[in-house]
Amino acid sequence: DQQVKQNSPSLSVQEGRISILNCDYTNSMFDYFLWYKKYPAEGPTFLISISSIKDKNEDGRFTVFLNKSAKHLSLHIVPSQPGDSAVYFCATPWTGGTSYGKLTFGQGTILTVHP
Amino acid sequence: DVKVTQSSRYLVKRTGEKVFLECVQDMDHENMFWYRQDPGLGLRLIYFSYDVKMKEKGDIPEGYSVSREKKERFSLILESASTNQTSMYLCASSSGGYEPQHFGDGTRLSIL
Numbered sequence: 001d002q003q004v005k006q007n008s009p010s011l012s013v014q015e016g017r018i019s020i021l022n023c024d025y026t027n028s029m030f031d032y033f034l035w036y037k038k039y040p041a042e043g044p045t046f047l048i049s050i051s052s053i054k055d056k057n058e059d060g061r062f063t064v065f066l067n068k069s070a071k072h073l074s075l076h077i078v079p080s081q082p083g084d085s086a087v088y089f090c091a092t093p094w095t096g097g098t099s100y101g102k103l104t105f106g107q108g109t110i111l112t113v114h115p
Numbered sequence: 116d117v118k119v120t121q122s123s124r125y126l127v128k129r130t131g132e133k134v135f136l137e138c139v140q141d142m143d144h145e146n147m148f149w150y151r152q153d154p155g156l157g158l159r160l161i162y163f164s165y166d167v168k169m170k171e172k173g174d175i176p177e178g179y180s181v182s183r184e185k186k187e188r189f190s191l192i193l194e195s196a197s198t199n200q201t202s203m204y205l206c207a208s209s210s211g212g213y214e215p216q217h218f219g220d221g222t223r224l225s226i227l
Contacts, residue, residue: 006157041124041220041221042220043119043207043218043220043221044218045218046215046217089157089158091158093212101146101213101216102148102163102173103148103216105150105157106157107155107156107157108157108158
């Protein structure tokens with residue numbers, strides 16, 4: 001049972017436009033989310049996070065929005081750049097009780113930004 | 116800056132072989148993790164360790180074991196490699212809780 005879902009396997013965007021990557025989750029107890037970015041042949045790198053006490057967190061061109069009632073979060077990249085082309089994963093560290101920081105990941109969305 | 120180093124970038128082995136994947140971190144992190152990444156499935160946790168000699172199964176532990184004899188080193192062992200274990204393997208470490216995990220660059224393992 002996939003507790004964190006990214007239903008769009010891929011997204012194609014023109015340079016300079018907005019990229020919106022979506023993530024849905026099933027458990028209303030989840031209280032923290034992270035986004036990771038992964039280039040081919042490299043490990044994922046942490047991008048941005050959000051706590052459930054907030055509905056928005058911003059870091060430069062990257063903003064994450066959290067809609068708790070819909071159990072939905074989204075990552076906005078504005079403006080998109082060709083260097084943003086990568087696989088994006090959403091993840092949550094909550095697995096019930098003591099987690100030791102274990103992460104549950106979504107399936108990932110491949111973002112392609114065209115010049 | 117945190118550095119997680121995986122011993123091999125690419126590895127080719129034969130079915131039935133015993134395979135060792137090594138991971139070293141330099142930030143004195145308590146927690147270390149092994150994931151595999153497959154298209155359409157995201158990253159799935161195989162095993163993790165929260166202290167030396169301590170380990171717990173993740174979501175897909177079958178066919179794997181791990182070893183953590185020193186805090187900085189976490190090894191993944193494929194006891195008898197099979198073709199369905201062909202995958203990208205990623206090691207990560209963290210200080211725990213909600214702190215982000217730091218990943219190595221991965222080992223692309225092919226089992227023939």
